[in-house]
Amino acid sequence: MVPEIAAGERLAPIFEMLVSMVGASRDSFNRHSLPELNRLQELKKLILTEIGNLSQQVREALEAKSAAERVPGLRRQSILVHLQVMADNLGDLSGSVEKKIKGGVLFSDKAVTQANQLFDQLAGLLRSLLDILKTDNAFLKEYVAHTGRQLIQSTHEFATEHEARLIEGVCLPQAAPIFLALLDRLRTIAQHVVDVAQIMAVKP
Numbered sequence: 001m002v003p004e005i006a007a008g009e010r011l012a013p014i015f016e017m018l019v020s021m022v023g024a025s026r027d028s029f030n031r032h033s034l035p036e037l038n039r040l041q042e043l044k045k046l047i048l049t050e051i052g053n054l055s056q057q058v059r060e061a062l063e064a065k066s067a068a069e070r071v072p073g074l075r076r077q078s079i080l081v082h083l084q085v086m087a088d089n090l091g092d093l094s095g096s097v098e099k100k101i102k103g104g105v106l107f108s109d110k111a112v113t114q115a116n117q118l119f120d121q122l123a124g125l126l127r128s129l130l131d132i133l134k135t136d137n138a139f140l141k142e143y144v145a146h147t148g149r150q151l152i153q154s155t156h157e158f159a160t161e162h163e164a165r166l167i168e169g170v171c172l173p174q175a176a177p178i179f180l181a182l183l184d185r186l187r188t189i190a191q192h193v194v195d196v197a198q199i200m201a202v203k204p
Helices: 011-031 034-063 070-102 109-135 138-168 175-201
Strands: none
Touching: 011 034, 011 070, 011 109, 034 070, 070 175, 109 138, 109 175, 138 175
């Protein structure tokens, strides 16, 4: 159990905004929506501001604690670092999606299905992390770590399948760098989701 983390009510809005970032990324990808891309960047700014404020509070609190008392705060500090990396990578998705929109780049039905599968799975994992904050459920911790690793594996498999579709002429060459960049960002985010689940699973 990590009571200090579970009691950190200000972490919850960060997770909620990360879920919203995934939704904005998905909608902009599917609908070629520039407004959703703008929303993605606005959410990123809000999250980074909140993380910065909360990180400062954690640092100040740590200064007044003994070595043993610092462990929960250091754990929360580590989680905040992972959340910042997630927000940065979700925000950076806008570059690839913007190229797709402005270039009118068409993806194969398979690539679109795979991208949406990953978006949906990632949103689900972030919601599960939020549930862990509220319930400290051991099963959920294992579930998120396991499912996050599966998502990472899926990104590798989808990249290989995409290369095969390129060779077969099913996918357009200009779609390749966009799709592979998308997979790379989602893979990185999923790894940090796994890392956060593992931190939450550590006993004090």
